[in-house]
């Protein structure tokens with residue numbers, strides 16, 4: 016009898032081990048780590064009869080519902096519909112509850128054997144909850160072709176909301192140009208990890224990448240090359256609007272950056288009158304920094320900037336405009352201060368909040384302005400003393416163009432080698448003495464592209480560091496530790512593969528367990 020029992024148990028285990036029915040929600044590898052998880056020890060299954068139930072008439076909710084239906088249908092092969100009444104079984108229910116229990120971007124996920132209910136005060140929260148659901152399903156859910164199920168999720172409740180309202184990454188499309196398709200893929204990476212800002216570095220010495228109708232040479236000439244002498248490229252205004260819409264649909268705000276007064280050789284090559292000596296510069300395809308400057312005491316300079324900020328702001332629904340302001344070594348200090356203050360008023364005139372790299376902290380910032388800390392504690396502290404806020408992008412921790420170690424072939428090492436653990440193990444509110452969560456808007460990880468030339472190379476530098484920056488922005492410090500994180504990250508390896516992401520297999524992460 017007992018032998019029979021044993022055999023039955025063994026058989027049972029064999030079956031469930033083979034299908035790996037998830038039963039313990041608290042053991043799942045969700046990144047960023049949610050605020051709270053309660054497991055109830057059973058499982059829910061998405062089948063061919065699953066539908067997505069939403070309240071009729073909410074167009075934002077309808078959009079996220081379609082987004083989820085699309086994701087699930089593609090990889091399960093089921094035809095998953097949106098319906099407005101829950102008639103079936105195994106339903107997924109999406110609900111907006113303005114009085115809901117959780118903050119602006121938060122969500123509550125309730126999973127029973129019979130249904131999965133996702134509630135939030137706003138559609139953004141539903142969107143983030145959907146990312147959690149994706150991560151609870153087998154990795155095959157990320158495939159673009161139908162895979163074998165079963166599609167099971169452990170039961171229980173997740174309550175979740177972010178630590179910071181600004182959770183970003185930057186992409187430098189100036190040193191090397193990347194296509195609209197590449198930018199959309201980058202946006203999808205951010206969305207998967209609940210990040211909500213994409214900062215586009217749209218101009219630099221080597222290229223001007225955004226069409227400005229009143230100054231057409233910026234792109235026809237200034238956009239015609241890149242580092243190494245390749246053909247460069249630029250976004251038409253329609254391209255840019257398409258990127259903004261794609262991001263917006265994923266609850267991601269685009270922050271456009273036009274870097275000035277330094278990092279402007281591409282503009283200085285396109286229009287002679289922007290130079291103090293009225294001589295157009297040669298196009299530049301090298302990687303030096305700090306040699307160019309707009310002519311800060313010519314009125315035409317400010318007419319030019321006014322046009323650029325106006326045209327770009329009109330296409331940018333988000334609240335920010337980034338003016339760069341870094342490494343202006345070819346601009347006299349007094350000219351730099353005058354310039355930034357004048358540009359700040361133009362940004363405000365077009366209804367935007369100015370962001371500048373930390374050097375702009377030396378100027379008379381207005382309290383609605385923001386500095387992006389990358390290097391100087393001193394300038395960042397000067398900025399908060401004037402009431403400005405800070406975005407934390409310490410180069411030694413968040414620069415995704417830094418090599419992982421001495422063997423990484425791409426990237427730089429001037430700030431540091433940033434292995435996956437180095438990128439993860441720091442806290443924004445403890446990094447600079449005197450900068451606390453009261454001043455900190457959030458976190459951003461930049462990818463500069465002097466050494467990065469295509470999507471595969473972007474992926475290699477960004478993965479697997481990006482999920483760590485997302486977690487720093489989302490998860491409270493008390494829930495973060497490397498042991499726990501690296502374990503969860505290791506379980507994202509097969510997700511990266513399903514998404515065909517070319518990632519760095521750091522030896523510090525236990526991938527094969």
Ligand code: TNX
Pocket residue numbers: 304341342372389410414416427463464465
């Ligand atoms: C510094 S960080 C820069 C960029 C370079 C980067 C390369 C900052 C505000 N400026 O112009 O691309 O280093 O790592």
